Amino acid sequence: MNTSFGSAQDGPVRGWRDRVFSATAFFFVSVFMLFVLVLIVTDVFYVDKKAVMTVLTSKFIRHALWMSIWTSCVTTFIALLFAVPMGYALSRFRFPGQFLAETLVDLPIVFPPLVAGLTLLVFFSQTTVGRWIQDDLGIEFVFQPKGIVLCQFVAAASFAIRSAKSAFDDVDRRCENVALTMGCTQWGSFHRVSLPLARNGIIAGGILTWARAFGLFGPLMIFVGSFRGRTEVLSTTIFLEQSVGNLEVALAIALLLIFVALIAVTGIRLVGGSALVKL
């Protein structure tokens, strides 16, 4: 079996220049991986047993962990609920204001996440519509767990929408056309052909959305705060612990966050199959 460095088994015969090229590419891969691993290992060595025990036994940290997991899962679900029809519409239909719509979709990717928190806070506390939703309808977001999901959605949904659009762009329209001639309505063509073919890209968008939501910090501090046992998530816990001088505990939580994220992303990738390629 050919297992030479950086070569594909069914690749072409390569000269020394090609090997240098591959080696250069792999050099950067190695440097990046080493850098990230060194950072994690540094954290591991810095954390002591007491800090680990504190993290494992604290009910507030367990609550924050659970809060981080379920809010980011709910956010991802809602984001995908929007992303699939929006991605399809943006990919397949031409309509007035499309350029503006696509710009608005991309906006949350570009602006600092902090802006999402500030904007939401101003909307719900300073505008008539926001106050009507909160006070008259009784759907409270500010400093509430629901606000975490809303905040994560605003900051992260664009990743899912953008990925879904790209995935639908990659689907051959002739496949959809053939499906139409074979008895499908547009909905039939969408769910029998387009959706399965765009599946990997959509899953990739879901992974990105989940990752962004799971690690979100700045906007949450502004919009929902970090109240122990109520709106605290792992990222805000890290900040609170290090701000009161518990650096070891903060690092232990950070490692927990990395560990959970690693399991989640690996799991989703395994379920999603070649979504890995899309990322």
Add this chain to the structure above:
Amino acid sequence: MIRTQEIVFHVGQFELKRLSIEIAAGEYFILLGPPGSGKTVFLECLCGLKRLKSGRIYIDGRDVTHLEPRLRDIGYVPQDYALFPHLSVEQNISFGLRVRGRTQEKVAETADMLGIRQLLSRSIAGLSGGEKQRVALARALVLQPKILLLDEPVCALDEVTRQEVCAQLLAIQRKLGLTTIHVSHNLEEAFSVADRAAILHKGVLLQVGPMDELLCEPNSEFVARFMRREKRLPGSKRENVKVKDQKSK
């Protein structure tokens, strides 16, 4: 069987210009023209995949101009076949039957007719060009349409396979009595299968008639140039036309 009445379609700078044509039931009709002449667009208009700006399309005397593609009873094999890569060969062939809620008995029968039964469990990714072409044809034929539209069905195949597939297409068309429109830019293909042909150029239908007529009595300089630009291989169905043409020179 198929009648288009002054159909007009715009896309960008391109326009199908008041295209009128009649194709009889059971006829094997070839639509010829250089790339970009509007052949594919014409087929898509017939299928209902493009909305006409004006004009009418009749199938069996019924006006289908505003009918959805799924209701037109047309089998369509697009260029590069557009097989569904997420489905197996069998699932590709049975796709239309499942959509229409019909039994899947015809799948094996159609696969046998095209000699692809051994491929049924395979995935699309591993098929050769010729195999893909047959699967796409089976997928269209399994629904037993009245009309078969083939968009450059053999252009991606090598010469030997192309001749073989053309002969098979003609045999199937004769056996099933399908009204067939076959789009091509290859004269060899046209001579081997066509009952009649038309030449399309820049969205304008220049001439319609039997291949002999197009070859011997071109009505424009473009048709004359188009018909003579390719050297035909010996053994084609209408080889005698070449002789006739050479004699006429």
